Amino acid sequence: MNWEAILAPYKQVVEELKVKLRGMRAQFEYESRHSPIEFITGRVKPVKSILEKAEKRHISFDRMEEEIQDIAGVRVVCQFVDDIYTVIDMLKSRKDFTIIEEKDYISHKKASGYRSYHMIIEYPVETIHGMKVVQAEIQIRTLAMNFWATNEHSLNYKYKGRIPEEIKKRLQRAAEAAFKLDEEMSKIKTEVQEAQRIFHRK
Numbered sequence: 001m002n003w004e005a006i007l008a009p010y011k012q013v014v015e016e017l018k019v020k021l022r023g024m025r026a027q028f029e030y031e032s033r034h035s036p037i038e039f040i041t042g043r044v045k046p047v048k049s050i051l052e053k054a055e056k057r058h059i060s061f062d063r064m065e066e067e068i069q070d071i072a073g074v075r076v077v078c079q080f081v082d083d084i085y086t087v088i089d090m091l092k093s094r095k096d097f098t099i100i101e102e103k104d105y106i107s108h109k110k111a112s113g114y115r116s117y118h119m120i121i122e123y124p125v126e127t128i129h130g131m132k133v134v135q136a137e138i139q140i141r142t143l144a145m146n147f148w149a150t151n152e153h154s155l156n157y158k159y160k161g162r163i164p165e166e167i168k169k170r171l172q173r174a175a176e177a178a179f180k181l182d183e184e185m186s187k188i189k190t191e192v193q194e195a196q197r198i199f200h201r202k
């Protein structure tokens with residue numbers, strides 16, 4: 001199987017989305033406005049993870065590209081919860097891709113404690129064989145949500161998806177603490193932004 005060739009359009013999409021979203025961030029900076037985007041990351045799902053997901057969900061090879069929606073994944077990390085909604089609105093007004101699904105794990109957190117806003121998009125990408133519409137997942141979350149998710153992801157990897165109950169409980173408590181931190185920071189958002197503007201001017 002020539003996975004490099006199969007994944008090439010996905011790699012292209014991740015790179016294009018990263019450039020475009022980083023462009024949005026830069027425009028806020030040029031206009032000396034608070035950027036709702038702190039940083040962007042992106043990745044193409046490793047072949048091993050694609051195959052594991054396909055096996056777990058009984059997805060045949062010819063259905064993989066249709067059914068696995070996060071082969072191309074981009075993550076937008078924001079300072080404040082409000083910023084997430086600003087980013088969502090900006091993404092909704094774009095004309096270069098179509099949003100086909102939204103998953104609000106902020107209002108409806110997962111049992112693990114996971115919070116994040118997911119958008120599944122259809123992105124038209126030019127390939128050497130013509131235009132191909134590729135699905136991609138955009139995850140939008142705060143720095144605190146990202147901190148939690150990164151740690152939980154590592155533990156999931158370590159315990160192969162079977163995190164001991166005691167640690168699971170701690171993680172759920174940590175998720176609540178992270179959310180509390182987001183709420184508290186939101187309350188002093190204007191103060192923080194003012195301080196950051198002064199700092200930038202120096």
Ligand code: 0O2
Binds near residue numbers: 070110149153
């Ligand atoms: P990766 O690339 O290692 O992050 P499912 O994954 O089956 O629950 P589905 O339908 O694939 O659900 O999509 P969903 O729920 O939107 O989740 C896809 C991605 O969201 C995951 O990708 C994670 O990146 C993130 N995610 C979802 N739930 C959790 C969670 O409880 N903890 C953490 N840390 N991340 C989560 P993958 O497939 O795990 O791969």
